Amino acid sequence: MTSKTIADRGAREMEIIRSAYRMMARQGSHRITLVDIAREAGVSKALLLYHFGTKEALLHDAMHWALERTAERIRRRLEPAMNGKEAIRSLVGAVFVDAAANRDFYLFYLDLVEHAARVPMFGGLSAMLTEIINGLYAEVIATGVEDGSFAVTDADLAARHMRALIEGTFLQWMQTPDWEKTHREWRDACCQSLFQLLGAAPDRG
Numbered sequence: 001m002t003s004k005t006i007a008d009r010g011a012r013e014m015e016i017i018r019s020a021y022r023m024m025a026r027q028g029s030h031r032i033t034l035v036d037i038a039r040e041a042g043v044s045k046a047l048l049l050y051h052f053g054t055k056e057a058l059l060h061d062a063m064h065w066a067l068e069r070t071a072e073r074i075r076r077r078l079e080p081a082m083n084g085k086e087a088i089r090s091l092v093g094a095v096f097v098d099a100a101a102n103r104d105f106y107l108f109y110l111d112l113v114e115h116a117a118r119v120p121m122f123g124g125l126s127a128m129l130t131e132i133i134n135g136l137y138a139e140v141i142a143t144g145v146e147d148g149s150f151a152v153t154d155a156d157l158a159a160r161h162m163r164a165l166i167e168g169t170f171l172q173w174m175q176t177p178d179w180e181k182t183h184r185e186w187r188d189a190c191c192q193s194l195f196q197l198l199g200a201a202p203d204r205g
Helices: 011-027 034-043 045-052 053-076 086-096 099-118 120-147 153-175 183-197
Strands: none
Touching: 011 034, 011 045, 011 053, 011 099, 034 045, 034 053, 045 053, 053 086, 053 099, 053 120, 086 120, 086 183, 099 120, 099 153, 120 153, 153 183
């Protein structure tokens, strides 16, 4: 793994990282080579190796970047003051971006999970994901408990269930043949399921 953080990366290195993400989303990490990524980024393989050293280091940085970007998008949607149910709607809107983007991300995400489970250098990504995503979910739940929107006694446990519900929804949605047309339907169903999970009245708005 390289010693640079994502924040330390320059414009060219960030384009390589974004290119690696796109290639993983389209084909999967095991089906792409450094040459493929270099071609996508418009650079030479030698330059790619100069900046990242190995394919594994590049994939790690791409995964780290994608997780940070997702967390930032969710945080931005949650910044305005809102009650618990509004926060759930905003969170679901931040997660369910559009059909193509969501399909790309979750195909990529499956790669991330596989690497984190089997390759030691990627193990920290699971801890990072749990800390960031579960933490954000727990904050939303705590907001709803405080304003009386949700009937939850253990916010951390509810956050784990919430994450399982959202990720499970995406996995099922991706396997449907009409995934492009049904994206909004699955998004709305996920929102209603979250309200039920958290003990809120069904959403009528």
